[in-house]
Amino acid sequence: MGANSSGVQFHILGPLRIEVDGEPFPLSGTLPACVLGVLLLERGRVVPLHRLVTAVWDDDPPETGSHQVRKAVSVLRKRLPGGERLLLTESGGYRAVVNEEQVDAGLFTIRLRRAEEAEKAGLASNAAEELGAAGDLWRGRVLQGLGRSVLESVSLAWEEKRLAAAEHRARLLLELGQSAALVGEMRSLVEQAPLREALRGLLMLALYRSGRQAEALEEFAAIRDTLARDLGVYPGPELLALHEAVLRQSPELHVPARRHGTSDAPPSFVPPVQSPCTLPYDVADFTGREAELERLTFLSEQSRSGGTRIVLVDGMGGTGKTALAVHAAHLLLADYPDGQLYVDLHAYTPGEEPENPASVLAALLRTLGVESSRIPEDMPSRIALWRAVTARRRVLLLLDNAATAEQVRPLIPGSAHCLVLITSRTRLVELEGASWLPLDLLSAEDSVELVARSVDRERLAADPGAVDELVRLCGYLPLALRIASARLCQRPHWSVRKMADLLRDESRRMRELRSGELSVAAALTLSFRSMSEDTRTAFHLLAAHPGSSLAVDSAAALLGTGVDEAGEILEHLLDVQLLRQRDRDRYTFHDLVRSFARSLSGGGDGVPEETRQESAERLLRHLLWSSEHACGQLFPQRAAYPVPLPDPAGVHLHRFGDAAAAVRWFRAEHSVLGDALSLAERQGLHEYTVLLARNLVYYLHNQGYHEEYAQVCATAVEAARALDEPLLLGLSLTNLASACWQLDRFRTGRAALGEALELARRVADSRAEAAALSRMAVFQWSLGELPAAVASYQAAVALHRRHDSERETAETLTNLCDVSVLLSHPAQALEAGREAAAIARRIKDRALEAGALAELVPALLVSGEPHSASHHAEAALHLAEELEAPPNIVRALLARATVRLAEQDMAGARVDAERALNLTQLHNFRTREASALNLLGRVRLAGGEAAEALTSHASAWRIASPIGLRLEMAAALSGKAAACYALNDLARAADHAREASLLRARMGLLAPEPPEIVAC
Known part of the structure; x- marks a missing residue:
């Protein structure tokens, strides 16, 4: 991985796909995807802005095309890990700074170079394997789905590279005598490029060497007819010569002698190929995990620099690691015809010691036909024999319940044609060349479906809310869901609600999640028992943390240790799957793991009450x-x-x-x-x-x-x-x-x-x-x-x-400014507001400054300083948005809307008032909601929308009246009066104006009436 964006992998040989640390990373929007795709195609080179615009919109870009591309790059920089270092601005364009290994197109090029080097060294088999791995990187046309003409032309060029590599590999395999195995692959390629004569010739040769002369001649007839019909031409001289040679059964078409240095023959003691299958049965009700299965299949197809494919499935006890691996193995049976082997390594099996690798190797060798007398006693020789036996075989090996990398490493076959699936509660980070598939919980939908596979659906439909609660209380953990389902099946008269009620009581949850030999507590106990006594104590204390997520320094406080030591303990618990990590430096307990820890508190595995209180x-x-x-x-x-x-x-x-x-x-x-x-x-x-x-x-x-x-x-x-x-x-x-x-x-x-x-x-x-x-x-x-x-x-x-108390002084002066405006004391208002803002700036309290600036706006407007009012409103909004403080954002928006209304900028005033209203409703700011509605009513009336203005003021009245918010009540009445007047409803206008005047008088507002009341 590159230093610029470690852990990020880009796939462009097909639809654009991004992975971060092996996990899919969604990228929404066609425009950012198109821009990123072009930059990745030109990896390391500057792409001018105009070329990006053309790539996105072909010959008909919008006027804002350049701006939209710049915005797309900005979005990519923010969204992608390390995006600021990955996408650089240079010389009027942009450049993607990624290593060759980070893009599948780069890996394709690397494979082609390796193939060329191997072929020069006389290693035709190795060269063919590299070319095959290069072809496996393709998932479709380059940047498929983006549909731009520029990209289509680039895609055609890359398609030519792919087909050329496939042809080269086919020639090598034909020289190596692997004709029969090549036929199916060549037919698929011919279907993709039916007019490509070289591919058709290679298929004809593979068929002929497999003893299928008639089919080879049929392929020639097919391309001859296709060329004549579609292009009006005949096959070229090379294909015609091949056709003639097939007709004559020419000796020159026979398999050539094996090249020097390409022999892959196994040692003489390797037994004949057998095809044993020792996999456990595949569960009939396997549910969900589509994304994980797709990911596992994808990983199983990726060769690690020509080495054995190794995929490690890890997760906490009860997540269904074994079920997933077994299900995947059954799906992949056809790809590994020489054997599908299963071994339980017993890392977390009650009453069992973890399996010794030497014993496992002996059992595996016997399964593949090696006589016991031929199995060496010493470990190095046993490993060598295992690798020799599997050297030319396609074997799938499922190692379940692994303890350590040391236990697994001797069991890895030496062939790139083999697949090893490993399940473990611990991420075996020391295992070289492995790909990881962390298994998380089921989705809510799949959890419900898993229950429905066992429990009568009509019974579930009677109370869908209870079903949702049941799966939530089971923590979406497959083991817990199976146990709850089993208990419901055993008790047909129980409702789903009753089962959910039992699980809601945390003190008995672990007891309820037990059915026969299945038990969540038993599954977690195995992980718990594998830890040292000190780690068990730490596990108890950390489980007492009151929040849903746990920071490292909080863990240090709970444990009474330093931060580094606490971090090591957290990482260990993460490794053994008793903790989860959602964000950097923050950890979480699964609900059932926390319940399990608390269920142990009263027993011998707990910690003294005094210790827990000190920790808290x-x-x-x-x-x-x-x-x-x-x-x-x-x-x-x-x-x-x-x-x-x-x-x-x-x-x-x-x-x-x-x-x-x-x-x-x-x-x-x-x-x-x-x-x-x-x-x-x-x-x-x-x-x-x-x-x-x-x-x-x-x-x-x-x-x-x-x-x-x-x-x-x-x-x-x-x-x-x-x-x-x-x-x-x-x-x-x-x-x-x-x-x-x-x-x-x-x-x-x-x-x-x-x-x-x-x-x-x-x-x-x-x-x-x-x-x-x-x-x-x-x-x-x-x-x-x-x-x-x-x-x-x-x-x-x-x-x-x-x-x-400067902060309190400034806050109080801010409010005094507001009241002074209402009482028509503008000089007092300005003095109070300006002093409040000055204090806030001096003490560097930006939230307070935002509020003071917002309240100064009405005072400046009534004092005849509209330009200054506009400046203060903008400054208040900038500060509030920078702080992400919704209350101050609302105040600032209302202030700016007031300025814009005074400036007759109706569109701008409406936008600000509606945005303020949305925020008040989102955060339930009822007082401010009434203010926003009254201001929006004024804006609508000024814009000639009298009926809509009346609706806004009526809504403000309904909010303000029940709680006695007199200022907004008076504003609502004034607004309704003006709206009714505009609608020529003079009687109602006069009634509302009279009520508003009385209310204003009771509040001490003896200044001249607002214009809307005077008009009425």
């Missing part, structure tokens, strides 16, 4: 300190409450180089932190619950996960009450109120804030009082109590300044 507390301390550092990067100026944190001694502290790294960490550990809170709550570690919650809610708020935000805050409030710690309780209540505002639970939020204010004043904590006042003002603003909101904001700002 180490993890909580690690997550707390890591989240503390992440918040330090994301919110550097958050209020520094005097909260004592647990001692970080012995904890691997996760450091973050920048805010982006902190966001990535929070995104990866998001669910883990939530589950860790539950763990802390269950174990009564209330301090960890409160402090972890405080850090997590910053991220949840920033990402718009408001339901979870509220749940986490409620948990923190209960933990703080249990601690009887007023400071932490006030902090948790204030956070709960913020979550309630986002969810429009105004009554609950105001009650929480009232308690928080009372606590703060009782203990004379002015910092906590300022935080509570800031949030109380938000509720007052939402409910239309605007003068009260201004007073609360101003009081909060004064307290925040006293404590130098």
Whole structure:
């Protein structure tokens, strides 16, 4: 593999296919595929942009053709591993930097070179084998399916290379006397190129040398008639001469003497060819695995530099490795006529020791006809005899349940005509030349089908939801699915729902997944018992991790080790298939493996309760300190409450180089932190619950996960009450109120804030009082109590300044800016908004800066600064999108839509308002959804769509009215009035205008009415 994109393989000899580390890598879109295909064809050479455009669109490219090609290259660079280094921009074009071995067309060329070298050395058999391997690389026409004329012409050139190689190989095999075996292959080639005289001549010669003179003459008649009919010509002189020689049975057509150096004769002691088959029976209900079977077949056809084909199927116990390998072996029987052999190596068989390779070799040799007396005693001689016996045979060898590479290596035949299938719970990475097929779980659809093969389909159809839950609780593991199906068959009066209910209880899941000799627990126990005692302990502690995925540093915390040592343990568990890996440096337990580990906790295989509790507390301390550092990067100026944190001694502290790294960490550990809170709550570690919650809610708020935000805050409030710690309780209540505002639970939020204010004043904590006042003002603003909101904001700002809480000061000033605009105090609004933005820039809080810039936009518009308003809206949106923060993106979009509406850019305003509306609905931002609907209504009305505007404002009213959101209620009424007026429904327009005026007056909005109300 090349250094530029290690592990990436490109296949262009047929439909474009990409593989990464042996697995298919999907690439959507014809345009990127076409561009990549052309660059791979010209591997290492610069392809000018205009040539790429022509290759994609032939002679009729669109005006945006060059732009689309550039975009396609950009997409490829982002999607392909190492894409930035793989596709380079050079001299007005692009160049694909890939090694020859990374493209099947390059491998084809390599094989042709090797064939030429072998033939020069007098090794005709080796040359023919290389040419055969070259032909096996083809899966169809070059870049088949892309259908461009430029590619079609290139495809024809490559097709000529393929046929020329096939002809050369046929000539070599004819010289080697392999005429009969060549006939079928030559007929297939003739069907593909019926007018190619050289191919037809080689087929005629192969038939003649196989004693089939009449058929050889029939082939000549066939091409003579075809040429006359299609082209109006006669066969060429070479074919005519061959026809004459066949008619005369000329001696010159006989097989030539064997070339020097090409003898492949086996030693004299090799027995005659036998064709034994010792494969187990193929299961009748084998289900699914189409992709795996296709992959296994593909791998079985790939020669490893002329060596034996070796395919290793690995996976956790119960995934059906043996069933797949046996099924595949039965499908491939015809390709290996000299024997299909099965050996169970007993690596994980209860009560059995792994098989000794020497004993296995003796058994294999006897199966192939070697007398026991002729089998050597010493291992080297036994291996040599095995390789000699299989040297000229096509044998399929299935080695099931392998333990190590050392156990398998002596059993590998020495012939390139043999296939070795190996199954193991361990990836035998030391086995040279092997291809790997990791066997994962079944898909949900195939899991249901596997159950349906055993259980009456009518019974399943009675409750399809229960069937889906059953297969999910079985973890899509074939062994578990077979056991559950067997139990349902044994108990015909059980419903599928009853079986699912039994499995839902994790404490008894392992007991339920047992039927006769089949048991998930037994299958996993074999892997568990093979580990050292220390690794078993680590397995228990890691299974107690609360989240669905496990990072290496979290594993180190659980185990009380260094990160490197923890990584080695994780990799070992991965090797023995007790862990899975979905992302780099993150590991997961299969649900049944985790259940298995927890089922052992109470027995002799468990670990002491004290050890588990210490492990859990180490993890909580690690997550707390890591989240503390992440918040330090994301919110550097958050209020520094005097909260004592647990001692970080012995904890691997996760450091973050920048805010982006902190966001990535929070995104990866998001669910883990939530589950860790539950763990802390269950174990009564209330301090960890409160402090972890405080850090997590910053991220949840920033990402718009408001339901979870509220749940986490409620948990923190209960933990703080249990601690009887007023400071932490006030902090948790204030956070709960913020979550309630986002969810429009105004009554609950105001009650929480009232308690928080009372606590703060009782203990004379002015910092906590300022935080509570800031949030109380938000509720007052939402409910239309605007003068009260201004007073609360101003009081909060004064307290925040006293404590130098710059972030809280800026956040409060941002909200004060918004209210001041509503109350027609533009100077106050501008002052507050500009100071908020300046503070946010100074403390490098980009999320806060985005919010401040967005709220400044209306103040700038009413102050007659439209250009500045537009600039601020663009800057706010850029920051918000860079941070991927949905709440701030919505605010910025609404701000820019307002500017565009003022500029009469109706199309742009509509796009922004609709995008903001989509985001609010996606993330359930009800308050902002009402704002977006009202703004969209204004845009529609300005664009002459009065009826649609009325619909938008009516929807805003339905959202705002039940929760008492007076500002949006008033805006909805004003909008409905204007829409009705435009529709000439003057009575309704007047009614809506009157209601809007009354509501505005109750909110203290005594400034002139909006134009839409005045018009009515």
